[in-house]
Amino acid sequence: MGSFSNSVPSKSHSARRFVFNDTPWLGGKHDGYPVVTLDEYLDLRLKNAENIKDKTATQRKHQVALIQSLFTFGLIEAIVEENVSEQSLLRVNNGKTYLTDEGLYDIVFAWRDRVRILKDEELNRSWGDRVCNTLATMHHMLFSEIAEWPRSSLRALLPKDDLLSIIFSFGAIAETLTIAANGLFPQGSSLDNQGFSCSFVQVLFAHRAQEIFPQGWCPFVIKIISGISLCTFGYASTREAFLRNDFEDHTKCTDRACVANNIDISTYQNKHASASCTCSYGVPPVQAIYNMLANGQIPVISCDPTTLEMVVHPSTEIPYVAISHVWADRLGSISERGLPICQLKELFKKTYCLLPGGAFWMDSLCVPEARELRKKAIGMMAETYRNASVTLVVDAGIRACSCHARLAEKLLRIVTSGWMQRLWTLQEALLAQHLVFEFQDGFESIKELIPTGDDVFDSVILHLSSEVVQLIQYRWPLDEKRGFSLVDIASHLIWRSTSKAGDETLAIAGLVGVDVAELVQLPPEERMKVFLLRVGTLPANIVFLTGLKQTERGFRWAPRTMMQARESPVAGYRGDAICTPNGLLAEYACVVFKTVVLEASIRHYFLVDAISQCIYRVKDAAGAELGCAFNAFLMDQLPEIHQSIPCAAVELTRNDSNPEDNDKDRVICEVRKIFWISTVTPEIARHEYSIAETTALKLSVKSGRVKVRIV
Incomplete structure (x- = not known):
């Protein structure tokens, strides 16, 4: 068991509420x-x-x-x-x-x-x-x-x-x-x-997190836990990690990504229900699936419990369970190949337990390999999960935990599961009418995992439950077509990943009311641009996301991905910027100064407001080409004292005269680099500026607000 220091053994943490080690x-x-x-x-x-x-x-x-x-x-x-x-x-x-x-x-x-x-x-x-x-x-x-x-x-x-x-x-x-x-x-x-x-306080533990946790924990999962709360971090450090049989460890993982969750389709093999099983595969009536998809219907499957004969129905004619899983658990497939019969028996059993007389939908059986029909199935994915009577989460890490375990333990296994880290499972959870998790010895709905009574005072339980309960925080009314806003789902994306980068917009388009059928026909590299245009109204702080940007003029502010944008996530902001083919129209707080050319030796900038004498400290955040020039920083609002917020270094050029814009007083600018900016006292500025290893540049600035078109 992991511990922070020379702490002595104490009573089992499963028998008491964890706060810290002795x-x-x-x-x-x-x-x-x-x-x-x-x-x-x-x-x-x-x-x-x-x-x-x-x-x-x-x-x-x-x-x-x-x-x-x-x-x-x-x-x-x-x-x-x-x-x-x-x-x-x-x-x-x-x-x-x-x-x-x-x-x-x-x-x-x-x-x-x-x-x-x-x-x-x-x-x-x-x-x-x-x-x-x-x-x-x-x-x-x-x-x-x-x-x-x-x-x-x-x-x-x-x-x-x-x-x-x-x-x-x-x-x-x-x-x-x-x-x-x-x-x-x-x-x-x-x-x-x-x-x-x-x-x-977590700053002190960041470089030691891996040694604090017991052997087997993924660095990426530890990073997730570190961002939740101190007590959660401490509690998780006392628990053993779950490891799939297929993976001995997470030695190839980093705090940026868990590679154990990625799959290589060329070597992919299904897993049988038991290690000794060698049963054959069961394949659904493929032609019936083809016909329904061609007619714009969602195919679902029922099965005769005696003969295991599969029957395909239109989803509108029978209630069904939608199976939500990760392919790393070896249950992935296509309609034409099917799944091992032993796994089919387990799926049928779970379906009948949750929905007697009902059917089930699973991508491994209901999404074919045939290219055009596959696109149709993906285009109807949001509708599939929205209309399911029950959405069942089948994940090996969650299933390793008992229903009778402490609530903190069950929540920890969900939060650290592969299911919570994958891109496609996000919409499967958010659109579910009735979200249910499979544990080792039974099922529990997400509502049964909401703390009550004394548990609402338990820091570990409350913080872990907030990570899980947010999956039903924005329930989509079935009679409403608009879906979620991008801000609603952005915070869910920062810890998620996918084996196919081009799938990102396909997996979230149905949540924000964008037509997936349009996106699936586009080359993967074109999808993000079209997606943002179709969303239209965006959070202005989307420009502060670190990572690679689009290269086409008018979209050089736009991220190539919104996943894993942990340094400056798009969350907590209203939709207050307009995406157009000619750039992002928005308004920001701004500090303007003489043009600076980025040099490798300059890591910190100190800006002194020429009027208020306010001192801004700007720290390096994300990479940029040396030699790039900028003359302003944009941010959502000017920072409070010691408050550190993301900002974009931009080059302001000229007044915008684009006749398509309603506002004629906009300034054109391009994003050069992302920094972190804070307001500091003169004492701190003097101290840091005098440190030999910190190279700084003092600039005089003017601050205010500015309307821009970011290209």
Whole structure:
């Protein structure tokens, strides 16, 4: 089992709610003091310490121990406003004292009960405001500690593994309390809609993530988990990875992609239901499938349980189960080839269990190899899943988990499954009327995996469930033809991949109301351009996606793919840009300066606003050809202090005189490179500019908003 440091073994995490691994306790004295605010916590204890101005090693160790006590006991007491004894969270093992999470949820649930019996709404709101202030103070303190990491007093005095374990416990406790507070206090308190995320703590673990997890975990999956929450990261590090029998490990995978999920069609072989099985293949009535597709009908299959004779029906005449799977599980095929009879028996059994007397649809049996008919089947894929009575997810990783496992375990297996990482399964999930997962010993619908009761206070469960439940967040009404917006689905795409890059627009077109039949007739390299034109209204921040861009003028801002755009995903923005054949019409915040020519040695830029004296720090993000010139940065809005947001380096050229545009005051520009921009204090700018290994260029700028046509 993986762990963060020299933590001692503790009770099975399947028997308790995970927050963090047992962590070395540095000996800070907590008991014997009154409950105070976070700001007062250290002052109260340091008053009783001798030689507080002494900088000896002993005194520094004492202060570091108190910092640990501050971010643990001090934070908890300031939130729950009740004494929390050392005994509730400290354990002695082999003569050493450890901080444990075993008693944390007992404290949380006792706090929850005290808040719930507080009938006075004003008192309740006031408590919520105090919690908000405490969390804000904690967030600032912890962020400052991480930001000052090179000069951190903690780093100077502790072994690296112990230090990382301790820092992780700080963030995990804060995350747990934040989740609980969000579910406790009424709307209208200052806590409402506040995001006190401690995800910045993950920076310390990024380079060690692979060694933290047990052997067998894919680097790509670890990257996914790292982006969810601290507690989820910690919980997953205690679980064994699922490995398909076909793959010994993920040694060829990277944090950019899991190659184990990709398949080579030239060497592809189906898997039998058992290793010893050598049964023959069952093939559906192919001509009947051809005829229905030619007539614009969706073919579905029923089977005689005794003879296993397959019958093809139009989907409009019989309710059916749509099977959603990944080809890496070796259930892929085409109508003309069929599947092993042992697998067909299993599929029929699952169908009858979920929908007695019904049929089923599966691409492996209902999508033929015949080129034109295959295109028709793909063109009707969205309709196929939208009209299914049940969509059943069949995935080897999920099926390895029992229905009786903890909810956190079941959710983890879904989130880390191959099914969640593949492109085509996205629309299969989003369009499902009734989404059901197959586990080792039964089925559970997605609604049964939504946390209730005490589980809504569990940080691991809540964060994992949000990844799964978002699949039904935007349910498509069956009488509505417009579908989702691109913003609705963009966040789902960033961790998905496909063996065929040209399939991206085909797999999502049906979700946004674009005619798949048109796209499937186009060469793969033409599809993204036509797709964006048909969508029409786009999120303006689509230009900030890193990665390769289109090469045709008018579309050089457009991504070749929206998958795996983790550095600057298209999410959280309204559709506020218009895609035209002549370019993207949009409005952005802008900082303008003298033309800069990109040099290899310049990694950071500091821009000083000539009017407001605001200082912008611009960091390198994605590659660009050396020698490219730019004279402005575009961004959605000017950043707040220390807020880092993506921006596009562009070359503004001239006023746009295109007669097709309604606005005559637009400026033409081309995207040259993607950066990250933030606002910093003069002190930070001076410090970074003076560091020898950081080459910087100071520029004077003017800021404002500008309407552009990006070509």
